[in-house]
Amino acid sequence: MDRYxxxxxxxxxxxxxxxxxxxxxxxxxxxxxxxxxxPIITTRIITWLGPSNYQHYAVGTEVFPDVSTQVAISxxxxxxxxxxxxxxxxxxxxxxxxxxxxxxxxxxxxxxKNIPKISFLPRQTLNVKEGEEAKLICINDGNDPNAxxxxxxxxxxxxxxxxxxxxxxxxxxxxxxxxxxxxxxxxGVYKDNAKVVVQYAPTIDIRxxxxxxxxxxxxxxxxxxYVFKDWEHTTEYNDHVRFLATTKEGNTATLSIPQSVVGKxxxxxxxxxxxxxxxxxxxxxxxxxxQKYNLNLTGTPYFVSSTENTQYGVxxxxxxxxxxxxxxxxxxxxxxxxxxxxxADYTSSVHRNMKLTDNINGKNxxxxxxxxxxxxxxxTLDDFNSYKIVVKNADGCSNHTIELVSASAPFMxxxxxxxxxxxxxxxxWIPGFNGGYPQWFIIEYKEIxxxxxxxxxxxxxxSTVIGGLQPETKYLIRMFSRNMIDDSNKTEEIIIQTADAxxxxxxxxxxxxxxxxxxxxxxxxxxxxxxxxxxxxLHQTAAYTVDxxxxxxxxxxxIRNRETGKNNNRVSxxxxxxxxxxxxxxxxESRELNYVEILFxxxxxxxxxxxxxxxxxNYVEIDFMQSADPLPESDTDSESEK
Numbered sequence: 304m305d306r307y308x309x310x311x312x313x314x315x316x317x318x319x320x321x322x323x324x325x326x327x328x329x330x331x332x333x334x335x336x337x338x339x340x341x342p343i344i345t346t347r348i349i350t351w352l353g354p355s356n357y358q359h360y361a362v363g364t365e366v367f368p369d370v371s372t373q374v375a376i377s378x379x380x381x382x383x384x385x386x387x388x389x390x391x392x393x394x395x396x397x398x399x400x401x402x403x404x405x406x407x408x409x410x411x412x413x414x415x416k417n418i419p420k421i422s423f424l425p426r427q428t429l430n431v432k433e434g435e436e437a438k439l440i441c442i443n444d445g446n447d448p449n450a451x452x453x454x455x456x457x458x459x460x461x462x463x464x465x466x467x468x469x470x471x472x473x474x475x476x477x478x479x480x481x482x483x484x485x486x487x488x489x490x491g492v493y494k495d496n497a498k499v500v501v502q503y504a505p506t507i508d509i510r511x512x513x514x515x516x517x518x519x520x521x522x523x524x525x526x527x528x529y530v531f532k533d534w535e536h537t538t539e540y541n542d543h544v545r546f547l548a549t550t551k552e553g554n555t556a557t558l559s560i561p562q563s564v565v566g567k568x569x570x571x572x573x574x575x576x577x578x579x580x581x582x583x584x585x586x587x588x589x590x591x592x593x594q595k596y597n598l599n600l601t602g603t604p605y606f607v608s609s610t611e612n613t614q615y616g617v618x619x620x621x622x623x624x625x626x627x628x629x630x631x632x633x634x635x636x637x638x639x640x641x642x643x644x645x646x647a648d649y650t651s652s653v654h655r656n657m658k659l660t661d662n663i664n665g666k667n668x669x670x671x672x673x674x675x676x677x678x679x680x681x682x683t684l685d686d687f688n689s690y691k692i693v694v695k696n697a698d699g700c701s702n703h704t705i706e707l708v709s710a711s712a713p714f715m716x717x718x719x720x721x722x723x724x725x726x727x728x729x730x731x732w733i734p735g736f737n738g739g740y741p742q743w744f745i746i747e748y749k750e751i752x753x754x755x756x757x758x759x760x761x762x763x764x765x766s767t768v769i770g771g772l773q774p775e776t777k778y779l780i781r782m783f784s785r786n787m788i789d790d791s792n793k794t795e796e797i798i799i800q801t802a803d804a805x806x807x808x809x810x811x812x813x814x815x816x817x818x819x820x821x822x823x824x825x826x827x828x829x830x831x832x833x834x835x836x837x838x839x840x841l842h843q844t845a846a847y848t849v850d851x852x853x854x855x856x857x858x859x860x861x862i863r864n865r866e867t868g869k870n871n872n873r874v875s876x877x878x879x880x881x882x883x884x885x886x887x888x889x890x891x892e893s894r895e896l897n898y899v900e901i902l903f904x905x906x907x908x909x910x911x912x913x914x915x916x917x918x919x920x921n922y923v924e925i926d927f928m929q930s931a932d933p934l935p936e937s938d939t940d941s942e943s944e945k
Contacts, residue, residue, distance in 0.1 A: 330416035330490045337389040339411050340379065341402035349385035350405070351376070354398030360387060370396075389413075419445030419486055421495040432584060433503040437471040441484035443493065450488040457481050457496065469497075476501045476525070501525060504586035507578055507594035518596060520549075520556040520578035531556040532579040532591060536572075539597075540658065542668035544574065556580065560598075570629060571663045573600040574670075603699035604630035607661035607672060610703060615710035615739025616687070617788065621680045624705060627659050629672040630696045637675060640691040650678045679707065710739035712789030716782060723801045725774040731766045732782065740786040751777045751798070774804035 331337050341349055351360040359367050361376045373396060375388045389396055400411040424440040431437040441452055454464035471478055479501040485494040505524030522529050531551055536544040549556040560572055576598055579591040586592050606628045616622025639646045659672040687709055693702040714735025722729040730746055747756040748769055761767045777800045783793040
């Protein structure tokens with residue numbers, strides 16, 4: 304081979320190698336029509352080869368039968384370049400194509416343009432509670448391994464995450480909104496939005512419409528579906544007054560304030576009104592959020608229920624009379640009238656912003672008001688009189704009348720019940736009228752044989768416990784009350800015996816409930832107390848409930864003696880006293896004495912009167928705890944009685 308021919312062959316080979324290195328990568332969508340234009344300009348016939356394994360598609364204008372339904376051959380109008388037309392691009396005809404005229408060739412890599420579908424984990428709309436953490440993951444199913452993903456907020460250029468994860472720490476409501484996930488691939492740029500919904504408990508706005516006497520509760524939270532509780536009405540001191548039914552109107556709750564009842568002061572409707580709403584998102588208040596509204600209604604002054612209509616004084620001393628009222632707006636003047644005439648013979652002091660007791664809707668509650676204290680010196684009996692106090696503010700005036708009467712010693716308390724343990728005695732009473740001033744109570748007690756009384760003072764209104772006593776000892780109990788004027792009368796004396804130190808179960812709580820028992824098997828019963836004493840007249844009957852500590856009722860033996868005809872002098876000596884008791888049959892005898900009824904019958908043949916010291920009030924006092932030995936039986940005694 305000569306040198307010139309070798310040089311030509313070498314140049315052709317080198318030229319052909321350069322063509323082989325040139326190939327295009329083309330991305331197309333599935334189902335699209337694709338045109339591949341062969342860039343070789345030649346007069347020779349162009350052959351097309353393609354997937355798979357470079358099989359023949361066409362030679363010149365002739366298409367091979369195997370692919371005749373998929374492709375067609377045409378040429379460009381100007382330079383007559385060959386065109387391979389793929390009717391419907393599919394997975395089967397994706398891959399490498401080649402066109403050649405036998406000398407030159409051109410390769411194409413036809414790749415499916417897979418548009419990535421973007422999805423989100425855990426979901427495209429993410430609900431998260433305020434204060435918690437949130438995480439969103441952007442996923443694309445594209446086939447570009449070199450694709451990049453970023454997150455940003457719509458309308459901003461700053462990336463908030465440079466990978467497929469979006470992490471939000473300590474979420475607050477400003478984090479709510481849209482977040483854009485952007486995916487960059489060789490086939491294009493794709494993006495989609497995710498939504499973060501920040502859930503939080505509602506804040507509440509309350510508005511008052513005076514012309515309609517209506518309060519509206521307007522919550523604002525996420526989600527915006529609410530449940531409401533009844534409105535609560537309280538005083539300034541948070542004392543509960545009442546609950547009021549609410550009317551739900553969309554996402555608001557309306558309270559229509561009831562019209563004032565005739566004779567009632569509408570200012571008692573003033574105070575704090577509380578709305579409670581929930582969207583099922585917890586807050587520091589719990590599931591229900593509450594908001595208060597101070598309904599500061601104005602009007603003429605009104606006098607609270609704790610202003611006493613009857614007040615007390617002492618002759619030749621100064622009486623303090625307190626007038627308690629509420630005034631919004633604040634009062635500006637007051638006057639005092641006695642028997643219709645303006646009265647000025649007093650000194651006064653005023654205390655504002657005081658905590659007063661008032662009865663609203665049947666409840667005693669605390670309200671804020673004022674106290675006018677009138678010091679009236681009682682120089683004459685005419686000063687015990689009616690006084691009218693007129694209080695005025697910018698809206699008008701109101702008046703209240705008090706009766707100033709002479710104070711007295713307190714009334715005598717009434718002992719309801721006593722009970723005993725080994726070393727203690729419990730006393731329960733009902734207090735009497737206090738005479739117009741605070742009273743306290745003095746309980747006096749002593750052993751029966753003692754001369755001098757001990758005493759115990761208490762401010763308790765109805766009960767006390769006396770301690771430090773001797774077991775199995777009889778005591779006398781009486782009491783009275785005292786105020787700054789004087790002492791009340793003393794109650795009658797009551798005999799009560801403390802329990803045996805060896806006894807078990809002597810519990811005052813059981814005594815109070817009337818259920819005190821003892822399982823001791825003593826032959827002779829002992830009764831720890833009689834529940835009350837009676838002032839008896841002849842022909843009256845009294846019932847006494849007693850607490851048994853033994854097992855046998857001695858009255859049964861007396862009754863048995865009557866039934867057998869045997870005389871018992873202890874009974875026959877008092878023929879006028881008739882004892883009755885529920886007694887079972889002998890084989891089913893009760894271990895307890897439930898009650899004793901005592902009937903006193905007058906014997907007209909032997910009328911008598913027992914006088915106290917200095918011929919004071921007639922009285923009869925019988926000690927039911929005492930007993931006497933029966934008189935000896937003899938014919939002489941029997942005859943003397945006849």
